[in-house]
Amino acid sequence: MTLRNQSGFTILEIMIAIVVLAIFLTLAVPSFQAALQNNRLTSATNGFVTAMQFARSEAISRRAPVTVCGSSDGSTCNDDWETGWIVFLDGNNEGTTAAVVDEVIRVWPTFAGGATNAGDEPDFIRFLGNGLVDGAAGTTYPVAFSMEMPGCTRDNARIIEIERTGRVSAQRTACS
Numbered sequence: 001m002t003l004r005n006q007s008g009f010t011i012l013e014i015m016i017a018i019v020v021l022a023i024f025l026t027l028a029v030p031s032f033q034a035a036l037q038n039n040r041l042t043s044a045t046n047g048f049v050t051a052m053q054f055a056r057s058e059a060i061s062r063r064a065p066v067t068v069c070g071s072s073d074g075s076t077c078n079d080d081w082e083t084g085w086i087v088f089l090d091g092n093n094e095g096t097t098a099a100v101v102d103e104v105i106r107v108w109p110t111f112a113g114g115a116t117n118a119g120d121e122p123d124f125i126r127f128l129g130n131g132l133v134d135g136a137a138g139t140t141y142p143v144a145f146s147m148e149m150p151g152c153t154r155d156n157a158r159i160i161e162i163e164r165t166g167r168v169s170a171q172r173t174a175c176s
Contacts, residue, residue, distance in 0.1 A: 037149045038156050040113035045147055045158045045170050048085075048117075051108050052125065052160075052168040055087045058105055059127035065090040065134065067099045069124035074107040077124060081117045081145070084110045090126055096136070099124040111147075118146045118176075131166045148175055 009017075051068055059066035067090040069077035074086060077099055084107065091102040111117065122143055126134040133141060141164040148157035152175035159173045 034153065034156070037113065037151065041115055041147060041149045041152075041156065041158060044111040044113070044115040045160060047108060047111075048145070048147070048160055049168050049170050051085055051087055051106075052162060054106065055125070056127045056131055056166045056168075058087065058089075059129055060131045062089065063129040065093060065126050065128055066105065067093075067124050067126040069099055071107070075104060076101060079121070079123050081121060082111055082115075084108055093126070099126065114150050115147055116150075121145065125162055127166060133162060133164050133166055135164055146173070146176070152176075 055066045055068045066087060068085055068087050070079060070081040070083060071086040072078055072080065072083035074084065077086070086101070086104055086108070087106045088099075088101045089103040089105060090099055093100055125143065128134055133143075135141065142161045145160040145162075146157060147160065155172045155174050157173050157175045158170050160168065160170045162168050
């Protein structure tokens with residue numbers, strides 16, 4: 001009778017591998033969740049900045065006031081930027097403190113992943129036909145929006161500023 005070599009893992013080797021895997025997952029999962037939250041916030045920030053740049057571009061190309069405001073239904077303004085926002089042609093309302101939706105140009109949905117938006121939060125931002133922001137619309141400039149995700153840590157929040165010249169910028173900031 002010949003003896004054959006047995007191959008495989010012992011119980012002890014499997015237990016050590018499981019312990020090492022558990023330690024690795026304990027360390028890696030929180031970092032992975034933070035990375036996911038950061039990516040979601042970056043996406044929401046980019047969408048918001050894109051809407052502002054799009055509105056400015058449309059105002060210049062149409063040579064008419066184009067406004068961005070918070071909107072939950074995609075057709076009327078409300079003062080809640082977290083429910084979504086719309087870009088619309090604002091007719092002849094230059095210099096007024098009210099926005100009237102003449103023609104909706106584009107609709108953006110609510111922020112993904114539960115992002116919140118705080119800060120100056122004007123009711124609307126109106127870009128004029130020359131690319132400037134309507135300073136007579138009852139808002140002081142620069143307007144600063146603060147965006148962050150639930151459970152935000154360290155410097156993973158964003159500040160979005162809109163200058164009177166129409167320049168839109170975003171930068172990292174500390175969580176509140």
